[in-house]
Amino acid sequence: MRRGGGELETEVADRAAPVVLAAADALPDGGTLVVASHGGAIRVTIGRLLGLAPHTWESLGGLSNCCWSVLGEGARGWRLMEHNAGTLPEPVLGDDD
Template identity: 60%
Template structure:
């Protein structure tokens, strides 16, 4: 028996559709995002999760709550599952970011924003903390954000930072599945739930574009 964690990215928001950096800005799901959350909930409920934990930002919490209604589970909230803070870039499109900060854009390092290593550490620590509350065969669903999930999963898998971009971005209401084995965590699925399509996310261009 092994613990498993499903890391679910939130549904679409208007800022996703407009290619705006969201970060810690508390943007709601749009109509498409609500429908995506309902679809994901119907699929993930069949896995019979034991626990649901969400970022405190409403786009993730609304996504998690859709699953909670189907399964009858309460949704715990953890601020450590928030998206990477975007500093001065929050609310701006990628074109606006490139025009104003070409050097920082190349490194995807927002002025006043969070360092990727800090995000990776807080998200992976949150996943470990909540997974430790599961039984040996339990299933946890984490509702979070594109960059936060990718960075947290990379850190949890023990990948060196120079390889973190090897994991591609997550589509809205797509998920990754982790399993805890005798030698640590391993990735069973990544970006499941959708066919390949452009990724609209706060994550870096190198992992969200062809």
Template identity: 50%
Template sequence: MSAATVVLWRHGRTRSNAENRMQGQLDVPLDEVGHAQAAASAAHLAPLVAPLAAVGAARLVASDLSRALDTARALSALTGLEPQPDPALREVDAGRWQGLLHSEITASWSEDYAAWRGGGDVRAGGGESRAELAERTAAAVERHAAGVPEGGTLVVASHGAALKGALLRLLGLELSAWSAFAGFRNAHWAVLARGRRGWLLGEYNAGPPGAGEGAEG
């Protein structure tokens, strides 16, 4: 039992994304644009996933925060796969930064926030460190991938920083490589394929036209 392919899929836009506001683990829903982005992404992913779903060789999991779970449900509507919610796939716990505009965080925590934005392993708002986030989310992805039939596909609907942390760990890269990867755009995804010595990156920030890049977190 082991997935051959993992799709790491970021949720659609929220009002907080549009406002450049740090969400962290606050349960902020998709806005109207976000629902449209999720539907457009799902239409792109469904032809890849539906044939496998029909023979029981695909799984769909999601962060239990509504913006990720509702994004996953857009794919569920097209494939019949029921998303399995998992709190381990939540976004970073950003502590006191949650709910604040990025300009407000810069005004009060300029050094810490600059370090976070630069890929440093700091505790976001006194909450979770980047290393803790990466270990949590990568372990969750590996756990779910292990439950997929051999050669199947796992789709993971989650969050920008959470997915990037998982990606780096799964590829065996150090967190210092964080800033070498652009942030996940809303409703965009990365594709990992299992190779002989571990995971290989096949696609990064793939997605439907017109989906804007929302702020991480």
């Protein structure tokens, strides 16, 4: 559904997912890509990368402010490893403890 004259969720995913894939392809082995965007754009892009049908993207839920999701690429494609995370795993790299 087009809300307030904006893009459809599928249009956002059509635009964002190829950009994320191109950036991920350009990473060196073992590299990490960080993507910052609005929660809704992240949600639909994750849905597209995971190969989920657009009518199921809402089931991923939105991202809270200052939270993130983690995807990993495996032999069978992308996998959602964390969603709407807000705390760092322990130990945090760079800590001198």
